Amino acid sequence: MSGSRELILERVRRALADAPLAPESPRDYRRAGTLSPVARTELFYERVCDYRAEARRVRAGELPVAITEVFAARGAQRVCVPNDIASEWRVDGVNFVDDEELSWEELDHIDGVLTGCTLAIAETGTIVLSAGAGEGRRAITLIPDLHVCVIEERQIVETVPEAMTLLTELGAQRRPLTFISGPSATSDIELNRVEGVHGPRNLVVLIEESA
Amino acid sequence: MSATARPFPEAAHDALRDAQLRSNLFVATQTIRDKRNQVVGELSDWEELREAGRAIKADVLANLDRYLLQFEQAVADAGGQVHWAADAGEANQVVLDVARAHGVTELVKVKSLTTDEIGLNAALEAGGVSAIETDLAELILQLGGDWSSHILVPAIHRNRTEIRDIFRATIADDALSDDPGELAEASRTYLRERFLTARMAVSGANFGVAETGTVCVVESEGNGRMCTTLPPVLVTILGIEKLIPSFADLEVFLQLLPRSSTGERMNPYTSLWTGVNAADGPQEFHVVLLDAGRTNALADTVGRQALHCIRCSACLNVCPVYSRTGGQAYGSIYPGPIGAILTPLLYGVEHAPTLPFASSLCGACYEVCPVKIDIPSVLLHLRAKAVESAGKPSLTMAAAGWLFGGRRRFAAAQRLGRLAQRPLIRAGKIRRLPPPLDAWTRTRDLRPLAGESFREWWERRG
Numbered sequence: 001m002s003g004s005r006e007l008i009l010e011r012v013r014r015a016l017a018d019a020p021l022a023p024e025s026p027r028d029y030r031r032a033g034t035l036s037p038v039a040r041t042e043l044f045y046e047r048v049c050d051y052r053a054e055a056r057r058v059r060a061g062e063l064p065v066a067i068t069e070v071f072a073a074r075g076a077q078r079v080c081v082p083n084d085i086a087s088e089w090r091v092d093g094v095n096f097v098d099d100e101e102l103s104w105e106e107l108d109h110i111d112g113v114l115t116g117c118t119l120a121i122a123e124t125g126t127i128v129l130s131a132g133a134g135e136g137r138r139a140i141t142l143i144p145d146l147h148v149c150v151i152e153e154r155q156i157v158e159t160v161p162e163a164m165t166l167l168t169e170l171g172a173q174r175r176p177l178t179f180i181s182g183p184s185a186t187s188d189i190e191l192n193r194v195e196g197v198h199g200p201r202n203l204v205v206l207i208e209e210s211a
Numbered sequence: 212m213s214a215t216a217r218p219f220p221e222a223a224h225d226a227l228r229d230a231q232l233r234s235n236l237f238v239a240t241q242t243i244r245d246k247r248n249q250v251v252g253e254l255s256d257w258e259e260l261r262e263a264g265r266a267i268k269a270d271v272l273a274n275l276d277r278y279l280l281q282f283e284q285a286v287a288d289a290g291g292q293v294h295w296a297a298d299a300g301e302a303n304q305v306v307l308d309v310a311r312a313h314g315v316t317e318l319v320k321v322k323s324l325t326t327d328e329i330g331l332n333a334a335l336e337a338g339g340v341s342a343i344e345t346d347l348a349e350l351i352l353q354l355g356g357d358w359s360s361h362i363l364v365p366a367i368h369r370n371r372t373e374i375r376d377i378f379r380a381t382i383a384d385d386a387l388s389d390d391p392g393e394l395a396e397a398s399r400t401y402l403r404e405r406f407l408t409a410r411m412a413v414s415g416a417n418f419g420v421a422e423t424g425t426v427c428v429v430e431s432e433g434n435g436r437m438c439t440t441l442p443p444v445l446v447t448i449l450g451i452e453k454l455i456p457s458f459a460d461l462e463v464f465l466q467l468l469p470r471s472s473t474g475e476r477m478n479p480y481t482s483l484w485t486g487v488n489a490a491d492g493p494q495e496f497h498v499v500l501l502d503a504g505r506t507n508a509l510a511d512t513v514g515r516q517a518l519h520c521i522r523c524s525a526c527l528n529v530c531p532v533y534s535r536t537g538g539q540a541y542g543s544i545y546p547g548p549i550g551a552i553l554t555p556l557l558y559g560v561e562h563a564p565t566l567p568f569a570s571s572l573c574g575a576c577y578e579v580c581p582v583k584i585d586i587p588s589v590l591l592h593l594r595a596k597a598v599e600s601a602g603k604p605s606l607t608m609a610a611a612g613w614l615f616g617g618r619r620r621f622a623a624a625q626r627l628g629r630l631a632q633r634p635l636i637r638a639g640k641i642r643r644l645p646p647p648l649d650a651w652t653r654t655r656d657l658r659p660l661a662g663e664s665f666r667e668w669w670e671r672r673g
């Protein structure tokens with residue numbers, strides 16, 4: 001409603017007739033973390049596990065073995081991947097389905113999805129996807145019931161402010177962003193936490209140690 | 212819509228009788244409060260984050276016209292369409308028009324207080340479009356045909372057996388048990404098909420970033436991701452107070468909100484998107500900037516801070532009045548301490564004259580509020596306004612009558628008296644004490660007041 005635009009702006013200006021002051025917002029909260037890289041990884045690992053996601057620490061170079069094991073353990077055979085995934089992740093024994101504009105219906109009949117991520121936040125146990133390389137579009141990490149996400153140790157930051165700064169530096173602010181902290185959950189029934197309502201019920205985070 | 216369905220004292224009376232509601236609520240508020248305290252305690256800079264949150268919101272309000280225009284431009288630059296709605300009817304009409312333009316008669320919806328506030332579902336229904344609620348709790352309410360009792364866990368007044376019966380009667384067969392996992396599974400199955408085939412979705416939002424035009428939805432279940440990712444058309448209703456200046460400001464609110472709200476370090480899912488992305492998500496995106504009384508609240512120089520609210524519900528969980536009566540007694544979309552100030556500010560105090568009295572002024576809400584809204588001060592300010600505007604002592608007496616009607620409540624009130632004097636003294640504007648406050652002072656005379664604060668007492672008791 002075009003008249004409403006002017007009306008609302010006019011109401012706002014009238015409401016602010018007392019010209020309230022808004023001094024520069026103080027930002028005295030912690031920005032940078034203080035942990036060593038080893039402690040940071042450890043904290044991330046703990047916090048992810050705390051959300052009842054499965055986290056595994058994988059030595060450099062042993063990622064393909066870990067990927068094979070994770071899918072085998074869950075009997076996942078057909079696994080969706082973004083087209084630009086690292087070729088070493090395409091392990092034998094799994095039928096990888098490239099996301100060539102798969103329909104929602106097709107994604108609903110797939111056993112799992114394997115992606116990378118943009119960064120991870122240790123303090124909150126969060127992984128952040130930004131539709132970047134190896135991450136794919138949002139739907140592929142949403143519809144399948146199993147999401148396996150690979151994170152390289154160097155992608156872990158300690159604090160939320162560090163994450164937002166990095167996303168800005170990467171120019172990712174306007175890209176579709178998804179922050180994931182554990183599998184989907186609800187506490188709507190007598191406050192019982194039930195994992196997995198609509199998002200993937202199983203989240204596995206593979207933390208690849210730096211070489 | 213009417214701001215409040217029934218006067219608070221009357222509705223509270225009924226709620227106090229409902230034992231199930233009372234015990235569920237007690238457990239709920241206690242559990243969430245404990246979790247919140249624990250994760251807040253982990254952050255050494257919590258007070259600095261609160262101060263930043265407060266200041267950022269104050270900046271937004273002080274420059275709201277500029278931020279609205281900046282947001283509008285940024286959304287348009289990113290391929291989204293911006294609508295302005297002066298009231299609920301206009302906002303509902305935008306959604307209906309979009310639905311009609313696409314020939315949509317059924318859409319999926321992610322829980323949003325804002326869309327509840329404007330009565331969107333009923334308006335759509337009247338226009339021949341059915342809206343399917345996709346939050347588990349909202350679905351339970353929708354299928355059971357009742358009202359929310361808590362911002363965060365709206366169906367907390369229903370136990371598992373009741374939920375099973377509602378599901379059996381609507382979306383599942385008689386084999387369904389009352390196991391929470393099975394109940395969640397039933398809703399997953401029922402909704403999945405709708406998510407995958409929906410042609411349009413409606414959402415609210417937690418934040419809108421003026422700088423980038425980015426919209427942010429914070430949630431747990433994944434239905435928010437489903438709604439904002441899969442259907443080709445998306446309409447988001449955004450209260451004008453939900454803006455934040457810059458993308459970087461999210462670093463403050465994404466810490467404050469989940470810890471205050473569900474007591475988690477981070478909620479399971481946070482989605483951020485900007486306009487339309489050709490390769491990912493809805494190809495048509497509308498955002499409706501909603502006033503519907505917010506500029507009324509903005510004009511109240513004391514009350515405008517209520518617009519800082521990020522709807523975390525922490526103030527509900529610490530409120531001794533709320534945890535006894537539940538949300539339904541407030542007869543408003545916004546219950547608890549925040550509802551007691553926001554509802555009269557949005558709709559005019561004359562439409563909700565008893566709500567500002569639905570509080571003991573113990574100050575716990577202010578202490579936990581992640582954006583430092585001084586709810587007790589705003590309550591006192593609104594009480595004065597209510598008395599002025601009503602000129603009908605019966606209304607305020609009703610509130611006092613409720614508080615002092617029962618033996619237990621009376622005893623509690625005695626303990627409250629000591630604390631109540633503090634805000635009273637601060638409220639320099641109130642010259643003649645309105646009846647309930649008069650009642651507070653009367654209580655004080657009955658017995659010397661204990662040295663223990665209400666909070667201390669409450670904490671010990673719980």
Ligand code: SF4
Nearest residue numbers: 520521523524526580
């Ligand atoms: S008033 Fe403060 S504590 Fe209450 S819901 Fe709003 S932000 Fe949360």
